[in-house]
């Protein structure tokens with residue numbers, strides 16, 4: 001019983017602090033979000049920060065969410081001046097490093113939604129890592145303008 005109480009306390013703590021969404025295993029996930037898209041969009045990009053707190057590389061190997069036909073891991077690369085998305089078997093998170101899934105870089109591609117989630121809603125995403133740990137995050141659906149305030153290239157959108 002004391003163990004369960006402790007876990008509940010931890011969960012509450014992370015709920016209250018808001019920013020840190022999940023701390024289990026060796027990967028800390030923060031700021032999960034999905035870029036809002038038109039109602040007929042065939043796919044949506046999901047983004048988050050993955051911090052590896054361990055001494056070994058950890059790979060994100062599988063992503064699942066209800067209501068999507070298929071979910072892939074992608075990386076956007078510049079190939080002779082053309083930006084293109086390339087499907088990845090996994091997303092590597094080097095020891096002690098932070099990998100930012102963000103537009104134009106690594107991202108999760110959520111393909112063929114039953115219905116495109118509306119802005120302001122959230123989608124539960126399950127992540128499986130190669131150390132056997134799984135995590136669940138609630139990704140808020142937002143426009144990219146709202147979420148890019150940290151990035152220099154999007155400073156012009158700030159009021």
Ligand SMILES: [Cu+2]
Pocket residue numbers: 074075085107108109
């Ligand atoms: Cu993609």
